[in-house]
Amino acid sequence: MLQPLPSWEFNSGQERAWHRPVLVREVVELLRPCLDGVIVDCTVGTGGHAEALLLASERVRVIGIDWDQEALALARERLQSYGDRFVPIHEDFKRLNEVLVRQGLSTVEGILVDLGVSSLQLETAERGFSFQWEGPLDMRMDRRRTVTAAELVNTLSERDLADLIFRYGEEPAASRIARAIVRARAHRPIQTTTELAEIVARAVGARRTTRIHPATRTFQALRIAVNDELSGLESFLDMAIERLAPGGRLVIISFHSLEDRVIKHRLRFHTGRCDCAIRRGAVWREVEPCPHCGAARRLVLLTRRAIRPSEAEVRENPRARSAKLRAGVRSRGEPLSAIHL
Ligand SMILES: C[S@@+](CC[C@H](N)C(=O)[O-])C[C@H]1O[C@@H](n2cnc3c(N)ncnc32)[C@H](O)[C@@H]1O
Structure with a gap:
């Protein structure tokens, strides 16, 4: 019935x-x-x-x-x-x-x-999907996958990073963000969600006036790449x-x-x-x-x-x-x- x-x-x-x-x-x-x-x-x-x-x-x-x-x-x-x-x-x-x-x-x-992505994934800080909670830059939906967001952020060339952020995040400031990431990681590896969000926010600067957080598109791009969506x-x-x-x-x-x-x-x-x-x-x-x-x-x-x-x-x-x-x-x-x- x-x-x-x-x-x-x-x-x-x-x-x-x-x-x-x-x-x-x-x-x-x-x-x-x-x-x-x-x-x-x-x-x-x-x-x-x-x-x-x-x-x-x-x-x-x-x-x-x-x-x-x-x-x-x-x-x-x-x-x-x-x-x-x-x-x-x-x-x-x-x-x-x-x-x-x-x-x-x-x-x-x-x-x-x-x-x-589900709310469960987004809101569990240790999964590293969201810039709203401090957590390791992971973003794997399936933990059997081997490549994490931290690995992409810390190992890709500036050009490949810019390409990834532009292609999967449709982020107009992709090149500026990639440059800022490469500069920051030269001092020490970028480990956490909030560290990356701050780097991106600084790179995008005050020019961005939309309602969404400046790191939204970069996080989306990394998530798509990590999970090969x-x-x-x-x-x-x-x-x-x-x-x-x-x-x-x-x-x-x-x-x-x-x-x-x-x-x-x-x-x-x-x-x-x-x-x-x-x-x-x-x-x-x-x-x-x-x-x-x-x-x-x-x-x-x-x-x-x-x-x-x-x-x-x-x-x-x-x-x-x-x-x-x-x-x-x-x-x-x-x-x-x-x-x-
Ligand atoms: C938006 S949530 C789905 C929520 C679900 N409809 C509910 O009502 O709770 C998306 C889910 O799809 C899963 N997912 C994404 N890509 C997948 C794939 N290639 N194979 C299996 N699961 C996948 C994610 O792990 C996540 O749990």
Whole structure:
């Protein structure tokens, strides 16, 4: 039986531990037709979206993937009352195929991806994600990764640092910041979040008059680089769409324009928007892939434009302000290829 959406009161008193999920109602409504089957929450975090889905139907099973052991442990604890309807998996979601094979599944009814960093990660000083708390410059979401933000900041050349901060942070003052970092580390290695934030703030100077902290873009750039967030996103989307059963749905939330650009383009490609030089921009109406670029009508978009959080949601949860949600439904009747591992 379908249940009403939960209120978020069960989070009260635990704001620092639990991440507050964004666009929950929209996610549940878009995935409602999938609530009879299996939904993979590729970024389960502390389980906010997963719990909303589990509460919305007694029949749904949620496979929750996260590469952050600490987040996953909290999700497991939070969702234990749902028994085997919730399956937590410590893995990189880019290995979705392997996860499904291990679960004995070739397709699923729904896939949810809520990219970015969780409040748990941001607000734990020792994880080193935020300039608001003094902590080691770490920023690894998956602690099995070997390269930390400190290593990038203290070893990259000035040119590579500037390039990284410009490319992943879209920071206009990237060169000035890189120069200041290299000067500062000549005295001693930069070890903490607050040390780096001060160096960046001094480098950017009083010229910056926006509301965001001057180190925001530099921290975003380092986080993206440490976690290799953009590479493989396109091929992950291909894989996710391939693993949806006909009529299955993909919902994806991103928090910065670099990710959203890749998502928007790739989802369009899978609606049949041809990408090859010969038919650039044309719509390929066939189920069989275009012989030149591989575009095919695999997906129907459910969101012509990205869904954004309401003003009320942003007021309650300022971190929702940059969220963009896009969704699509897998075309019916199209043959699926076998899983290639
Ligand atoms: C914004 S949070 C998700 C919050 C979650 N929807 C909730 O309701 O609590 C993003 C999560 O995705 C995880 N994550 C990011 N990239 C990942 C990847 N490649 N593989 C697995 N997990 C990833 C992060 O560790 C983080 O816990």
